[in-house]
Amino acid sequence: MAPTPTPSGGGKKIQIVGIIAIFAALGATIWLVVRRMDSTPAGPDSAVEARPRSGAGGLPINIVGPDLPMVAAQTNLRNIYGQMLSYAHDHRGLFPPKLADLRDLPANILVSVSDREVALVYLPGQQTDSRHDNILVYDPVSISSRYVALTVGGDLIVLPSRQDLDTRLAKQKNAPAQ
Numbered sequence: 609m610a611p612t613p614t615p616s617g618g619g620k621k622i623q624i625v626g627i628i629a630i631f632a633a634l635g636a637t638i639w640l641v642v643r644r645m646d647s648t649p650a651g652p653d654s655a656v657e658a659r660p661r662s663g664a665g666g667l668p669i670n671i672v673g674p675d676l677p678m679v680a681a682q683t684n685l686r687n688i689y690g691q692m693l694s695y696a697h698d699h700r701g702l703f704p705p706k707l708a709d710l711r712d713l714p715a716n717i718l719v720s721v722s723d724r725e726v727a728l729v730y731l732p733g734q735q736t737d738s739r740h741d742n743i744l745v746y747d748p749v750s751i752s753s754r755y756v757a758l759t760v761g762g763d764l765i766v767l768p769s770r771q772d773l774d775t776r777l778a779k780q781k782n783a784p785a786q
Contacts, residue, residue, distance in 0.1 A: 677751045681721045685758040688717060688745055701736040720749040734760055742780050746773065
């Protein structure tokens, strides 16, 4: 009786094909998610929560034209918020007394993207358990006639006018603490 030949490397070929199929499915999923995020832009006519679309390293993708300064401002506020949470974690939930206490941020992040001579406005005295919709930091200079702000809860809001920003800030000052 002749010995039965064994396939050489057949199992490895199946493993490689399986790995390729997994990576193809992962790539297709990522492509669909990015397409979905790109197809849901925030409208400029009302106050909206806006989360910047991002690619590798948190850098904005597919942003051109007049939206670029707004995305840059939102990215700066996101970076500030990350540092503020880190600070609060080390200080029993308290945000820093001033933005300059955030040591790991470059100075160019703490100014308006529209006017590098104007500092961002920080509203100190809040902590992680303050009202989540309180404005924590905002850019006092308009970006394409809109204003961007960061809330205690980490949300970015875009307000269509300075009056809307001022109204929101006035309500915040008169709001009862929770």
